[in-house]
Amino acid sequence: MLEPLEEKTYILNLGPQHPSTHGVLRVVLEMEGEFIVKADPDIGYGHRGHEHMAENRNYLQFLPNMGRVDYLHALAFNHGYCMAVEKLIGLEVPERAEFIRVITAELNRIASHLLWVGAYLLDLGAFTPFLYCFDDRENILDLLDRITGSRLTYCFYRFGGVPQDIDQEFIDGCRAFAKRLRRRWKDYDNLVTKNIIFIERTKGIGVITKEQCRLYGLTGPMARGSGIPYDIRKSEPYSAYPLFDFEIPIGENGDIMDRYLVRMREMEQSLRIIEQALDKLPNGPIMAEKVPKRIKPAAGEVYAAVETARGEFGCYIVSQGDVKPYRIKLRVPSFANLSILPEISRDTLVADFVAILGSIDVVVPEIDR
Amino acid sequence: MTIFGSDLFRMIVGLIGVIALVSVNALFLIWMERKVAAHMQLRPGPMEVGWHGSIQTVADALKLLGKELITPAEVDRPVYLLAPIVIFLPVLVSFLVIPFAPNLIIRDMNVGVLLILAFAALTVLAILMAGWASNNKYSAFGAIRSVAQNVAYEIPLLITVMSVILMVGSFRLTDIVAAQERYWFILIQPLAFILYITCATAETNRAPFDLPEAESELVAGFHTEYSGMRFALFFLAEYTNMFIVSALATIFFLGGWRGPFLPGWAWFFIKVYAMIFLIMWFRWTFPRVRFDQLITFAWKILIPLAFANLLLTAFLMKIF
Amino acid sequence: MLSENIKKALGPLGLEKVAPGDYAKTGYHLEVAAAPNQMPAVAQVMRDQGCFLESLTALHFREHFTLVYHFAHYEELCRTVVKAVLPLGQQAPTISHIYPGANWYEREVYDLFGIRFTGHPDLRRILLPFEADFHPLLKQFEEEAEKSETKADA
Amino acid sequence: MEIPEALYDFSYVLVFLVAAALFAVGPLILAYFIAPRSFGKTRDETYECGMPILSSAWVQVAVIYYLFALLFLAFDVDVLFLFPVLLAYGKGYIWRDLVEITIFIGILSLVIVYAWCRGVFTWKRKPENL
Amino acid sequence: MIKIGLLEEALNLARANSLWPMTFGLACCAIEMMAAGAARFDLDRFGAGVFRPSPRQCDLMIVAGTISKKMAPAVVRLWEQMPAPKWVIAMGNCAISGGPFYYPTQYAIVPGADLIIPVDVYVPGCPPRPEGLIEGILMLEEKITKRGRLRKFRDVK
Known part of the structure; x- marks a missing residue:
């Protein structure tokens, strides 16, 4: 008689170098x-304390730490931390500064x-689309490089x-970029969105x-991909966002495709915000x-939320009441977003698992902090 | 004796020629792939090593030669060591029967097509050996996928090739080219050509069907554990296989060496490299399909289409 | 109003404090203080009201821990903070069966503070290596006394 | 004595096979001699994303692969029968060979239809109705 | 094993001009490493653009980012699994010395890649710009050949 194999399942490490x-x-x-059968994310390989x-x-x-928590949308993290401290010490930010914050954060x-x-x-x-995206991204980095220095x-x-104030060259650059990106979306549509394999x-899934x-x-x-119109920029307006007209794109089915489309449409909305902000840019101090x-700050506590890309x-x-904070808790989006992974990846194929993991858009040092 | 003497001569010259062709072709193809990819991706690609990076792949090959060969402890040693050699065997033999020009063929066998198809199956075996012997989960995955994929695409490939042979009535490759004197077979068998390209891309494990070495899922697939020259042999075999399937496509559908003005071998190589460019184009444009989609695509769509094409060919031959 | 509904729903639980917060200053619409044992009940109420768990963390004081739960709502702007004072060395009941998302947060609190949650299905370290033998965010009160304020200011 | 042509063919194939093996082995031997050596405890460990391996890779593969293997076997053997037909086709008989080839392919196609209906081509973790 | 002067020199020249890095990012610097491989900077120009995912096929490990204590054993293992000859570039301040994350009571990170693996070239910056990484790779090439590239990269004015 043939003996059946003892266990039908086996353990596979995916990462940390994958x-x-x-x-x-x-x-x-x-x-x-x-x-x-079961996916168990093991985080903490980027834990920096x-x-x-x-x-x-x-x-x-x-x-400076805030730029390194989520290095892909560093300016939103800057924004959130600054807002929290400003609330804590009761500081008013001039309007022009808020506009500049919005413009740069949206570019980011x-x-x-x-x-x-x-x-x-x-x-x-x-x-190939990876390199196209990087090519477009370099244009944003050039713009931000001029203003922020990194x-x-x-x-x-x-x-x-x-x-640092923005100048005319930056404004022209932003407009030119918006024009360029809108043209490029047609390429992306043909190359990716309409691709049958994609x-x-x-x-x-x-x-x-x-x-x-x-x-x-x-x-x-x-x-938002699952159809929940929850965006801090709208539901808990901060900074100069209430002054602008933009929409929150949402999906219907909550699958990967919807998350992809939501992000693509969000870029369009961000461009709209940037253009409106450039049009309405007020004069005045930036500090x-x-x-x-x-x-x-006096003893007390504060919670400030911003919408990052994730x-x-x-x-x-x-x-x-000290010069040092007693405790700072960073509520990062990817931590919660990733915690659903075991639930949605059950009984999927490896290829789908990779696709699902990618659609969460994790930035590991942000999860691990 | 004289026949044997001339045969021996033909054999040796052919052997040297083929080895030179395989080496130069692989070096050129890898360079070409990198340049094609780069230019599709808005970047220059290799530039600094030689003129436009032309000897980049020579440097790569030399480097791989001077690289340590690591044999992991857990592997099934004999099979692991044999796999890179086995994958190389069919590569050279297939060149025996390929007609580069009217008289430029090493041995015009009457079973040419069968020889190539039979030895192509050895590639699958080598991949299975490599993946399974590595005792690495990613490699094992790659190997199993590779086998499932290759067997699934071998049937439509066979049937598609059959509809060409049906029209010629011979397995001899020179006969097939000779039969295309008036028109290329791509004109009367467009569906077969599409089917053939699809299956050939899958058989050579090229994107979008490159699941045995799918980087984002399986790290490096079946050759994850192979380093240095062993890895280079897999690479060499992959690119040479690409040449072989393109050469077959040229012979079956594009009229082989036929063409005006230029000598036959020039036309042959132009057509082959055009086909290779097409396959590269696929790779740098499409995302990868999922594995179950890949397999079911072969069984649900390609095989019925290939059958239909074969029957249609048989029927039309009776009418005309 | 959502905050009124939550207040009403929390009423029968007999919590220590249910008060509106100063949104402009702290970002809270509702401030709640509860005992750790009441947390599952509070979480159930919040779940029934349609809120989601925004964050869960702890604060280490000389005498006790404070567990801080933030709840928010997708449709309506209403952030509720629930604080539960937990004496040192005691365990808190888990809410991960009510909010599965709390699973990781509780593991993180365990990892960083060493607070154990009773009934948690899988209480392991999450950020630090499994073999680590310390909880980094515990304050070192003795050391802190030695440091002068000016030194930290520099 | 007349040497059959096929024997010549075989000699070519044999020589090329040997040459291919030598061509593959040569660089490997050369590399063995000129390459430096590395060291380290985990050098010979199986690679798994930088982690120690947790279980062997030699496990039972998914049952669906066996189904496809069987399907392939049945198909490939049957398709091979078509090869002689290719050479004989269109020589002599007017319609008979077309009818025969149609019947043969028709039966093969039924296999696909049957497998399709039974759900072989839908991937599930546990195929139920097989 | 056998060393012949001329052969060794030819091999070194080839090695320097074909440095395949490992797909291995740890933190922020990994993004700049990706940018260095992407369209504008294109590491492939120097033959160093073939990112191989498996350490068995790499020559170069770019330690791009902070090495946490949890990650350190994996880094060592990956380095050991690379076949000789192999090189390491410490990219960014974190990989050089712990960078902005190092302070006396820091518990989570390894202050410097050179504490666990031998490093050949250090590229400072937080993160270094892609140009910096390219410069580092060119320096490594000089180090390998003791001479420089096959064709000296012209200075950009």
Whole structure:
């Protein structure tokens, strides 16, 4: 008699060094054949102790860290942290500074989404769109480079405003870029969105229901792809966003395709915001007048949320009247977004799993902090 | 004795010629692939090593030669060591029967098509050996996928080739070219040509059917554990296989060496490299299909279409 | 109004404090204080009201931990903060059976503070290596006393 | 004595096979001699994304592959019968060979139809009705 | 094993002109590494654009980002699994010295890749620009050949 094999399942490590885990995410997969029985994400390979660091530095010293939590949408994290501290010490930001913040943050959001589209198609095996996206992204980086002085890990916003004003060249550059990107979308549509293989790979895969979104606390394009119109820019307006007219694109089915389309349409909305902001750009100071040299807020706490490219970033600061924060909790979107992975990847194929993982748009150092 | 003497001569010259062709072709194809990819991606590609990076692949080959060969501890040693050699065997033999020009053929066998098809199956075996012996999950995946994929696409490939042979009535490759004197077969068998290209792309594990080495899923697929020269042999075999399937496409559908003005061999190579360019174009344009889609595509669509094409050919031959 | 509904629903639980918050200053619409044992009930109420768990974290004080839960709602702007004071060395009940998303948050709190959650299905370390033997975000109160304020300011 | 032509063919194939093997082995031997050596405890460990391996790769593969293997076997053997037909086709008989080839392919096609109906081509983790 | 002067020199020249890096990003710097491989900067010009996912087929490990204590064993294992000859570039301040994340009570990171694996070239920056990485690769090539590239990269004015 033939003996049946003892166990039909086996364990496969996906990551931390794997082309499709976007850095150092590790997923331990229990597999049966090509099917996934159980997926257990093991995070922490990018843990750098930001929150511990916050307790050992003063408020200003912690500011550069924000560009390195989520390096793809660094300016939103700058924004969230600055907002929280400004709320804590009761600082008013001049209008022009808010406009500049919005413009740069939206540019950064487009850059982040472009990188996602490219990297995601790389996961699906298409290499060329990746380079197209990077080519477009370089244009944004050029613009931001002129203003902020760095390409990636920006530390641009200050408590009470921004340190550098934008000039005409930047404004012209933004408009030219908007024109260019709109043209490029036609290419993307033909190359990707209408591609039959892409549609087959993404339609109906990795479906997340509205209820699942709520139970796992998903935000950003993950929730919007499932049809939840939750965007902090609209639902909890901050900065200069209430002054602009834009829509929140949402999906219907909550599958990968919807998440892809939501992100693509969001780029269009971001362009709209940038153009409106450039049109309405007020004159005035870019820095609040009475910014204290030494930031020492009274005891208390504050929670400020902004919308990053991946979802809601909440900055929770507890102060005990010291120059150093007592505790800073960074509520990062990808942490919650990734926690749904075991649930939606059950009984999928490896190829689908890679596609689902990519659609979450994880930035590992952001999850691990 | 004289026949044997001339045969021996033909054999040796042919052997040297084929080895030279295989090496130069692989070096050229890899360079071409990188340049084609680069220009499709708005970048220059290799530029600094030689004129437009023309000796880049020579540097790569030399480097791989000077690279350590690691044999992991857990592998099935004999099979692991044999796999890169086995994958190389069919590559050279297939060149025996390919007519590059009217008289430029090493041995015009009457079973030419069968010889190539039979030895092509050895590639699958080598991939299975490599993947399974590596004792690496990614490799094993790649190997199993590769076998499933190759067997699924071998049937439509066979049937498609049959509809060409049906019209010629011979397995001899020179006969097939000779039969295309008035018109190329692509004109009367367009469906067969499309089917053949699809299957050939899959048989050579090229994108969008490159699942055995799907980078984003399986790291490097069946050759994940192979380093240095062993890996180079897999690479060499892959690119030479690309040449062979393109050469067959040229012979079956594009009239072989036929063409005006230029000598036969020139036309042959122009057509072959045009076909290779087409396959490269696929690779740098399409995303990868999912594995179950790949297999069911072969069974649900390609095989019925190939059958229909064969019957149609048989029927039309009776009418005309 | 959602905050009124939540207030009404939380009423029967007999919580320590249910008060409107100062949104402009703290970003909260509703501030709630509860005992750790009441947390599952509170979470159930929040879930029934359609809220999602925004974040879960802890604060380490000299005498006790404070668990901080943030809840928000997709359609209506209403952020509720629930604070539960947990004496040192005690365990808190999990809410991961109500909000599966809390699973990872509780693991993170366990990892960083060493707070154990009773009834948690899979309480392992999440960020630090499994073999780590410390909880990094615990304050070192003795050391802190030595450091002068000016030194940190520099 | 007349040497059959097929024997010449075989000699070509044999010589090329040997040459191919030598051509493949040569660089490997050369590489063995000129390449430097690395060191390290985990050098010979199986690669799995930088982690120690948790289980062997030699496990039972998904059952669906066996189904496809059987299907292929049946098909490939039958398709091989068509090869002689190709050479004989159109020589002599007017319509008989067309009818025969149609019947043969028709029966083969029924196999696909049957497998399709039974759900062989839908991938599920556990095929139910097979 | 056998060393012949001329052969060795030819091999070194080939190695320098065909440095295949591993697809291996740790944090922020990985994005700049990707940018260096992408359209504008194009590492492939120097033959260093073939990113191989498996360490068995790589020559160059670019440590791009912070090495956390949890990740350190994996980095070492991957480095050991690369076949000789192999090189390491420490890209960014984190990989050089822990960068902005190093302070006395830091518990999570390894302050510098050279504490766990031998590093050949250090590329400073937080993150370094892609030009910086290219410069680092060119320096590594000089180090390998002790001479420079096959064709000296012209200075960009």
